[in-house]
Amino acid sequence: MSQPPEQSPAHLPRTPKIPYGGDYNPEQWPEQVWDEDHRLFTRAGVDTLTAGVFTWSLTQPVEDRYDFTVLDRVLDRAAAEGRRVCLATGTAALPPWLATAYPEVNRTDFEGRRHRYGQRHAFCPSSPAYRRLATTLAGRLAERYARHPALLAWHINNEYGGSCYCDLCADAFRGWLRERHGTLDALNDAWWTTFWSHRYTDWDQIEPPSALTEHWRGPDHTAFQGITLDYRRFTTDALLGCFTAEKEAIRAHDPDTPVTTNLMGAYRPLDYHRWAPHLDFASWDNYPPLDAPPTRAALAHDLMRGLKDGAPFWLMEQTPSTTACRDVNPLRRPGELRLATFQAIAHGADAALYFQMRASRGACEKYHGAVIGHAGRDDTRVFQEVAALGRELEMLGAATLAARTPSRTALLFDWESWWALEISDGPSRLVRYLDVVHSYYRAARTAGADVDVVPVSADLTPYDVVLAPVLHLVKGDLAERLEALARRGGTVLATFLTARCDAHDRAFLTDVPGPLAPLFGIRVDEWDARPEDVVQPVYLEGVLREARLVFELVRLRGAEAVGTYGADFYAGTPAVTRHAFGAGEGWYVATALDQPGVDAVVRRVLDRHGLSGPYAGYSGLETAHRTVPDGTRLLFLLNHTTRPVRPTAHAAATDLLTGKPVAQGEPLALDPLGVAVLRLQ
Numbered sequence: 246m247s248q249p250p251e252q253s254p255a256h257l258p259r260t261p262k263i264p265y266g267g268d269y270n271p272e273q274w275p276e277q278v279w280d281e282d283h284r285l286f287t288r289a290g291v292d293t294l295t296a297g298v299f300t301w302s303l304t305q306p307v308e309d310r311y312d313f314t315v316l317d318r319v320l321d322r323a324a325a326e327g328r329r330v331c332l333a334t335g336t337a338a339l340p341p342w343l344a345t346a347y348p349e350v351n352r353t354d355f356e357g358r359r360h361r362y363g364q365r366h367a368f369c370p371s372s373p374a375y376r377r378l379a380t381t382l383a384g385r386l387a388e389r390y391a392r393h394p395a396l397l398a399w400h401i402n403n404e405y406g407g408s409c410y411c412d413l414c415a416d417a418f419r420g421w422l423r424e425r426h427g428t429l430d431a432l433n434d435a436w437w438t439t440f441w442s443h444r445y446t447d448w449d450q451i452e453p454p455s456a457l458t459e460h461w462r463g464p465d466h467t468a469f470q471g472i473t474l475d476y477r478r479f480t481t482d483a484l485l486g487c488f489t490a491e492k493e494a495i496r497a498h499d500p501d502t503p504v505t506t507n508l509m510g511a512y513r514p515l516d517y518h519r520w521a522p523h524l525d526f527a528s529w530d531n532y533p534p535l536d537a538p539p540t541r542a543a544l545a546h547d548l549m550r551g552l553k554d555g556a557p558f559w560l561m562e563q564t565p566s567t568t569a570c571r572d573v574n575p576l577r578r579p580g581e582l583r584l585a586t587f588q589a590i591a592h593g594a595d596a597a598l599y600f601q602m603r604a605s606r607g608a609c610e611k612y613h614g615a616v617i618g619h620a621g622r623d624d625t626r627v628f629q630e631v632a633a634l635g636r637e638l639e640m641l642g643a644a645t646l647a648a649r650t651p652s653r654t655a656l657l658f659d660w661e662s663w664w665a666l667e668i669s670d671g672p673s674r675l676v677r678y679l680d681v682v683h684s685y686y687r688a689a690r691t692a693g694a695d696v697d698v699v700p701v702s703a704d705l706t707p708y709d710v711v712l713a714p715v716l717h718l719v720k721g722d723l724a725e726r727l728e729a730l731a732r733r734g735g736t737v738l739a740t741f742l743t744a745r746c747d748a749h750d751r752a753f754l755t756d757v758p759g760p761l762a763p764l765f766g767i768r769v770d771e772w773d774a775r776p777e778d779v780v781q782p783v784y785l786e787g788v789l790r791e792a793r794l795v796f797e798l799v800r801l802r803g804a805e806a807v808g809t810y811g812a813d814f815y816a817g818t819p820a821v822t823r824h825a826f827g828a829g830e831g832w833y834v835a836t837a838l839d840q841p842g843v844d845a846v847v848r849r850v851l852d853r854h855g856l857s858g859p860y861a862g863y864s865g866l867e868t869a870h871r872t873v874p875d876g877t878r879l880l881f882l883l884n885h886t887t888r889p890v891r892p893t894a895h896a897a898a899t900d901l902l903t904g905k906p907v908a909q910g911e912p913l914a915l916d917p918l919g920v921a922v923l924r925l926q
Contacts, residue, residue, distance in 0.1 A: 255556030267599030290635025302340035436471035510545030546592035566614030580918035591881035693858015732827030766803030766824030782811030790842035
């Protein structure tokens, strides 16, 4: 169960163009407001609405009565206006009566406190009452709306997340463990319970790892990494079970309409690779961290595209202007919304939707950005930008639909390694999985390479380069598949703290980096960890770079040193190595290099295979390729700077946003935050 189940083909909604619109909550408003909404939707080019996300208390006001009056009107009005609806089951936020009638539905938190009714995502995933009532509601909705002309897709729940530590979850966890490990002897061996006299002799002795049991100083500090790792796997599967139960209830009445749920990109708590086979298509909500570089959102887009074997995904939510959930919520500057939307499309989005269509009058999201503000005006800057973008997407039509990314570079992304690395005691809690992964992804993207972000179980035969930063756990036959890639001429690049442990987070009883040591031709006996302000010099092919946090001491066992440490007692020893393996190479970076150092190593790896792009010399210019089913190649150019960029066209093309032909060698004019979508000839 450590690997995701076998992938299933993507099944996306059929649309004539990129669906455009977003979350619509007309139940919050009197119907005379709906008239104005639809007038404004028409002006903005909105053709798709996500409805019903938070309507459980409306559609089921008490346990034994359903009322679909409002949803009937919402869908009927959408159909009359020629719009389609992504219909949600509404099961993310409980109605008050449910929590009152079945108090065990309320979650117990990490500190052991049973919560009372409030907020959203407050349900216990192991609660029979929640499962029964949620699936019944989903089935009732499907029975009523499966053949409605407005129905485009099903949207189950909303932004799944959170953990529960109640007695129901404890019992479910024990059952999950029996299925996973089979025997207590196997479990004790996997968790290494002879440490601290923890050997279990009965399944009922096992408690969920929490602040009351194995943890201290929060959920990332645990005495036994094995049990905590398994509880995170269990939580992923428990919430997934809620999703699949609702999907089965829908399928009983509607065998065809695509089903999804909105994911959250690089969201640590849930292993989305385990969810992927159960989604008809991937969709996600893009709210990048404050001040994040554009490659951070690009990484998440590519991660979501990788969930369904490279098939397009839906951008289910983004803000048209500002968020409201952070301490400080900056406003998108003019042009940023357009740029972010085309970045999503460049990386595989086949839909561009917002949260939210009309601003809520009250509660915690009343200041969240919306296409239509509280005053309902159509002359605001935000509305006009949304409408202008709608016109561009209408003009683009079906040109990008179903297009895939022709990548020869893969980055291995592994939720279980993420968890294991960040709950490990030693060598450094300052190492953050996503930061290291992003630095290598950023280097490849800056060099102009398209990158598939894929699970460790993915087929690696399409790729020439595989990046495997901080892949803490090496599971299954991954080592053999990486060796096979190198033997046929490919390049594998890994970093410090890779291949340290097996699927149960037990150290390999062999030289570091464990089963990958033959590929990289090195041996690591020791490692030094220092505070963040300690900088060690690394000489990388004669150029001084900086390194921090972790410094592994490498002994060469067939590899050659490409970079060496410049200080401390290990000065002069290898920090970056290259090893010839078959017709290919294995590269190992033994420390946390600064970004210029990572850029240099990744660029050299890509150049070996001719994968660096022709536009890599233009700072702030992002490129991405997609290929439509008929073989037409698209090149997206995205200027993330506030200055004009004038790259030279490297092939003849037509700009789909202007209709202008472009000759090879002709200068391209990209305004600040500008976009070009080129159909290559």
